[in-house]
Amino acid sequence: MAENIIKAENIVFSKTELLSDRVMHYCPGCGHGTTHRLLAEVIEELGIQEETIGVAPVGCSVLAYYYFNVDMTQAAHGRAPAVATGIKRVMPEKYVFTYQGDGDLAAIGTAETIHACNRGENFLIVFINNGIYGMTGGQMAPTTLPGMKSSTSPRGRDIVSMGNPLKISELVATLPGMCYVTRQSVHTPVNARKAKRALKKAFEYQKLKKGTCLVEIVSNCSSGWKMTPVQANKWMEENMFPFYPLGDIKVPE
Amino acid sequence: MKEIRLMKGNEAVAEAAIRAGADAYFGYPITPQSEVIEYLMAENPEERTGMVVLQAESEIAAINMVYGAAGCGKRAMTTSSGPGISLKMEGISYMAGAELPCLIVNVVRGGPGLGTIQPSQSDYFQAVKGGGHGDYKMIVLAPATVQESVDFVKKGFDLAFKYRTPVMILSDGIIGQMMEKVELFEQMPRIKEPPEWATIGKKQGKPPVVVTSLQLQAEEHEKVNLRLQAKYREIEKNEVMCEAIHCEDAEYLFAAFGSAARITRKAMEMAREKGIKVGLVRPISLFPFPYQVINQLAGQVKGILTVEMNAGQMVEDIRLGACGKTRVEHFGRFGGMVPSPDEILAAFEQKIIGG
Numbered sequence: 001m002a003e004n005i006i007k008a009e010n011i012v013f014s015k016t017e018l019l020s021d022r023v024m025h026y027c028p029g030c031g032h033g034t035t036h037r038l039l040a041e042v043i044e045e046l047g048i049q050e051e052t053i054g055v056a057p058v059g060c061s062v063l064a065y066y067y068f069n070v071d072m073t074q075a076a077h078g079r080a081p082a083v084a085t086g087i088k089r090v091m092p093e094k095y096v097f098t099y100q101g102d103g104d105l106a107a108i109g110t111a112e113t114i115h116a117c118n119r120g121e122n123f124l125i126v127f128i129n130n131g132i133y134g135m136t137g138g139q140m141a142p143t144t145l146p147g148m149k150s151s152t153s154p155r156g157r158d159i160v161s162m163g164n165p166l167k168i169s170e171l172v173a174t175l176p177g178m179c180y181v182t183r184q185s186v187h188t189p190v191n192a193r194k195a196k197r198a199l200k201k202a203f204e205y206q207k208l209k210k211g212t213c214l215v216e217i218v219s220n221c222s223s224g225w226k227m228t229p230v231q232a233n234k235w236m237e238e239n240m241f242p243f244y245p246l247g248d249i250k251v252p253e
Numbered sequence: 254m255k256e257i258r259l260m261k262g263n264e265a266v267a268e269a270a271i272r273a274g275a276d277a278y279f280g281y282p283i284t285p286q287s288e289v290i291e292y293l294m295a296e297n298p299e300e301r302t303g304m305v306v307l308q309a310e311s312e313i314a315a316i317n318m319v320y321g322a323a324g325c326g327k328r329a330m331t332t333s334s335g336p337g338i339s340l341k342m343e344g345i346s347y348m349a350g351a352e353l354p355c356l357i358v359n360v361v362r363g364g365p366g367l368g369t370i371q372p373s374q375s376d377y378f379q380a381v382k383g384g385g386h387g388d389y390k391m392i393v394l395a396p397a398t399v400q401e402s403v404d405f406v407k408k409g410f411d412l413a414f415k416y417r418t419p420v421m422i423l424s425d426g427i428i429g430q431m432m433e434k435v436e437l438f439e440q441m442p443r444i445k446e447p448p449e450w451a452t453i454g455k456k457q458g459k460p461p462v463v464v465t466s467l468q469l470q471a472e473e474h475e476k477v478n479l480r481l482q483a484k485y486r487e488i489e490k491n492e493v494m495c496e497a498i499h500c501e502d503a504e505y506l507f508a509a510f511g512s513a514a515r516i517t518r519k520a521m522e523m524a525r526e527k528g529i530k531v532g533l534v535r536p537i538s539l540f541p542f543p544y545q546v547i548n549q550l551a552g553q554v555k556g557i558l559t560v561e562m563n564a565g566q567m568v569e570d571i572r573l574g575a576c577g578k579t580r581v582e583h584f585g586r587f588g589g590m591v592p593s594p595d596e597i598l599a600a601f602e603q604k605i606i607g608g
Contacts, residue, residue: 050454055321056465065463071452073324074465076347079317082309086321086329087452089305090277094454112317115310 029229
């Protein structure tokens with residue numbers, strides 16, 4: 001709509017057509033919206049819209065298929081890597097990605113994640129790590145930091161009784177099936193650009209059938225963390241990044 | 254060309270899958286059905302037809318791989334036995350909800366729990382009455398021979414795609430493990446033309462295809478359920494399969510499915526030799542269940558004995574079908590035990606004739 005009232009020469013930004021016009025349900029400040037956009041832009045820039053099949057998880061991004069203008073399948077909780085395996089095995093020439101949160105990928109779907117990565121399935125896993133279960137209302141996730149409060153760790157995560165946070169990216173990076181493992185964030189323009197480059201690389205590796213790629217996005221959850229978006233980003237920098245350092249974890253030779 | 258072979262039930266199912274033009278098989282080993290994936294791996298159908306075979310890390314992963322492949326409009330299947338089928342129930346419910354076709358074979362062993370590896374029919378309720386969560390039905394076919402196991406692989410895929418719904422072949426450890434003469438159908442081509450609803454990459458000028466079972470608006474979700482229910486009524490109208498043997502002059506009736514029906518048939522013949530006019534009704538489709546056939550026969554007989562390798566599951570559907578028109582009793586051996594024709598005849602004389 002906006003294009004109609006702005007002269008073509010004055011347009012400085014327009015939304016990629018790979019995203020639908022549907023209003024996103026994500027909370028203000030949430031990293032999902034930015035990550036969706038980056039992923040959509042990458043698919044558009046690579047010109048692979050008609051060759052891409054996405055898999056949505058259970059969690060905040062369960063409705064990801066509302067927003068991406070690509071064919072998508074919604075998977076049962078944690079099963080996205082198995083669903084993606086089924087898709088990729090019968091359609092090996094297509095580009096396949098899963099989009100999963102930390103509860104989906106690193107708790108209930110740990111087995112599916114590790115085994116898909118170990119088989120070196122040629123698809124991309126986009127892993128959003130915000131250390132909490134957002135959709136169900138802020139419960140402890142496998143990635144919740146030690147001492148971090150959540151609705152199921154109201155006195156803070158006690159690692160003696162509740163276990164330690166799982167660094168799943170470092171874990172899968174040890175598997176020979178993995179092609180590319182990187183940890184990024186999208187909370188600043190600089191970081192968003194880096195994350196976009198990582199996503200693009202992952203699709204390029206997929207084309208070369210080099211194995212599984214996992215792009216972890218350390219993200220915020222202002223609603224679950226009970227903070228304003230600005231506070232959440234600050235807290236993320238101060239607490240999440242030291243535990244989940246940004247950068248490449250495994251790159252192909 | 255048609256081909257006759259002596260084959261083990263599980264291996265015959267695997268060969269039938271290749272010949273039925275299946276695109277993908279995803280499985281996980283469990284007794285008594287592991288020969289299915291072993292046969293497929295040895296046969297290397299990737300070279301024969303291009304069919305994909307993959308050993309998954311779990312039954313859960315296997316059914317979700319089936320889900321992914323089915324969403325691409327492919328003929329995908331999995332096989333397992335009781336404990337593994339329980340794990341697949343989540344995926345089956347999702348596939349019923351997302352209206353995806355697939356074929357699942359349950360070579361039933363005795364339960365509950367880890368139970369036993371011996372044959373059983375104790376998964377009747379799980380297959381026919383739901384198993385997974387939500388209001389859904391799955392077409393369930395119960396073979397009594399290796400031949401039927403083979404034929405139902407082809408038929409199962411056809412029904413799954415006709416109605417876009419999961420289909421289960423409810424076999425058991427006897428049929429899976431025994432060797433019988435089997436006539437194999439000719440190799441069918443794999444279907445190349447993907448259906449409209451398949452996620453194969455967005456087509457230009459068309460909205461993206463989405464495979465999902467989620468609908469958060471109750472008003473809309475009720476509509477989804479109504480559509481599913483309408484489909485199940487259609488299946489009930491069109492797809493009932495049932496065999497009736499010596500029922501024309503029958504004064505009594507046996508009711509049994511799958512391998513129990515084969516043993517019961519012998520008991521029926523023994524009773525007929527003694528001059529007792531007894532017939533056998535064998536439901537082949539367990540959903541849709543042949544209620545009308547049962548109801549009709551119930552009106553002409555003095556009693557029905559349901560024989561099952563479980564503690565009494567199909568007997569509930571036989572009673573629903575009989576609708577009080579005649580007495581319905583159950584005889585079962587279970588926990589991996591298989592009844593003998595003598596035992597069945599004795600139970601019949603005691604519970605139905607003498608009862």
